[in-house]
Amino acid sequence: MNPNEVLRIVDSLHRDKNIDPEIVFQAIESALTSAARKQYGEEADITITIDRESGAFQGVCDGEELDTEVIGRIGAQTAKQVIIQKIREAERDSLIEEYREQIGSMVSGVVQRSDGGATTVTLPSVEAILPRSEQIQGEAHHPNERVRAIVYEVKPQGNRVKVVLSRKHVNLVRRLFEQEIPEVSDGVITINALAREPGYRSKVAVSSSDQRIDCVGACVGVRGNRIKNIVDELSGERIDIVRWNDDPEMLIPNALQPAEVEQVLLCDMIGRAIVLVREDQLSLAIGRRGQNVRLASKLCGWDIEIMTGAELEEQIERAVDGFAELEGMTEDLAQQLVEQGYLSYDDLSVIEPDAMMEMGGLTEAQVDAIVTQAEAKAEAAELAAADARRKQKDAERAAEQEAREAAARSAQAAEDEAAAAAESAGEETAGEETASEETASEETASEETASDEGAGDEGASEESGDSASDDAAAEADASAAAEADLPAAGEEVAGDEIKASNEKESTEM
Numbered sequence: 001m002n003p004n005e006v007l008r009i010v011d012s013l014h015r016d017k018n019i020d021p022e023i024v025f026q027a028i029e030s031a032l033t034s035a036a037r038k039q040y041g042e043e044a045d046i047t048i049t050i051d052r053e054s055g056a057f058q059g060v061c062d063g064e065e066l067d068t069e070v071i072g073r074i075g076a077q078t079a080k081q082v083i084i085q086k087i088r089e090a091e092r093d094s095l096i097e098e099y100r101e102q103i104g105s106m107v108s109g110v111v112q113r114s115d116g117g118a119t120t121v122t123l124p125s126v127e128a129i130l131p132r133s134e135q136i137q138g139e140a141h142h143p144n145e146r147v148r149a150i151v152y153e154v155k156p157q158g159n160r161v162k163v164v165l166s167r168k169h170v171n172l173v174r175r176l177f178e179q180e181i182p183e184v185s186d187g188v189i190t191i192n193a194l195a196r197e198p199g200y201r202s203k204v205a206v207s208s209s210d211q212r213i214d215c216v217g218a219c220v221g222v223r224g225n226r227i228k229n230i231v232d233e234l235s236g237e238r239i240d241i242v243r244w245n246d247d248p249e250m251l252i253p254n255a256l257q258p259a260e261v262e263q264v265l266l267c268d269m270i271g272r273a274i275v276l277v278r279e280d281q282l283s284l285a286i287g288r289r290g291q292n293v294r295l296a297s298k299l300c301g302w303d304i305e306i307m308t309g310a311e312l313e314e315q316i317e318r319a320v321d322g323f324a325e326l327e328g329m330t331e332d333l334a335q336q337l338v339e340q341g342y343l344s345y346d347d348l349s350v351i352e353p354d355a356m357m358e359m360g361g362l363t364e365a366q367v368d369a370i371v372t373q374a375e376a377k378a379e380a381a382e383l384a385a386a387d388a389r390r391k392q393k394d395a396e397r398a399a400e401q402e403a404r405e406a407a408a409r410s411a412q413a414a415e416d417e418a419a420a421a422a423e424s425a426g427e428e429t430a431g432e433e434t435a436s437e438e439t440a441s442e443e444t445a446s447e448e449t450a451s452d453e454g455a456g457d458e459g460a461s462e463e464s465g466d467s468a469s470d471d472a473a474a475e476a477d478a479s480a481a482a483e484a485d486l487p488a489a490g491e492e493v494a495g496d497e498i499k500a501s502n503e504k505e506s507t508e509m
Helices: 003-017 021-040 068-078 080-100 171-180 182-186 215-220 222-233 248-255 279-286 288-300 309-324 331-339 345-349 353-360 364-508
Strands: 046-050 057-061 064-066 106-115 118-122 127-130 146-157 160-166 189-197 201-208 238-243 263-267 272-276 303-307
Touching (some): 003 021, 003 080, 021 057, 080 146, 106 127, 118 146, 146 171, 171 182, 171 201, 182 189, 182 215, 201 215, 201 248, 215 222, 222 238, 238 248, 248 263, 248 288, 272 309, 288 303, 303 309, 309 331, 331 353, 345 364, 353 364
Parallel strands (some): 127 160
Antiparallel strands (some): 046 057, 057 064, 106 118, 106 146, 146 160, 189 201
């Protein structure tokens, strides 16, 4: 191997692949040593080193110096694959180190393909995976689409690097705020707390180090243009920006906006905040499926419980009466526990023994007995609640079954009525068709009769016409004959008269 060529290769790998030159030198030395052992035997004590400045080789085998030409020939013939493997491992380690430093940071890539819900995203130096479990519900990614996500996990996978991205991570909202809002990236506005339910809603608590800058207004932007860009990137996820305050009694009402809070009662011993609201604000403070109060609890770091004043009084009364039933519990201690926010047997079962001993002046044994009773009653209450829920579910199932059966009966009755109506309509139609046929037959018969009569009349007329013509012809012939026979008849009459006259004359004689 040419020393200058070795130095050139090392420098090229360092610049192109971001691999430490020392790693490349060690890989080449290891490859040459392995190749030399194959030639001189596995038992041979072989050491090969490369000068980091000149690139020259120096080798020793069982105490004897190896010829540089032999070393070069060995490297050229057998060490190539080992060197390539080492370089690939070094490149993989370099990528792992690079992306592990970016865990929690936002990266931008281009979607290459989507297979089985998982999306492959091309990053500047590696292909990353955006699994279905880390995608926002309802969103779909298409090839050549640019997507932004958080580097969630980095781990080696053979000779490659597996980079897992996430769009559900809470840091995605934080990084988008830093990118879209200059005051946040400059540090003038600070994101003090953040709570998120991906795809649905996020709450961001912000504060400003400059009194002249409104932290909430700066995050929203003119006509909401800044926050709109973030909402669009998160597929329409709703974002609430609240003003941060170090006082929980001020922060909690801000976190529960848009609901109006009447009073906040802090129970420091168990980290609970009882928030009192009006009846008309109760559902708004709790939110859809408890989303608003759940996010507010995460944002503030307090276990927030929403209730009205009447509900609180009823719960306090029930808690005092329940605690008083415990053996060894005094009324004064029960009242103190309720004031500290312990409103159920479950709360009492997790109390610190030292705190109860100090509050009631009890011994450790007495506290243990009270806690044991509270745990037993809490378990019994949980079983009773589970039984009540089961009965309620059974009743709901029975009601649903009855409703389905009633619907089925109604549907069957409707079908029967429809069938009867169709049958009746069919009979009426058949009767109408029969009547129509009979009427048509009668009309046809009448038409035929009328035709026959018309034909008879025409025949009679023709016969009458013929008879009249014959009579007329006969009369004409008779008239002609009469006219032709008139003279003969006159002569015959004259002959008769002469004959009669002669007979008379003969008689007289």
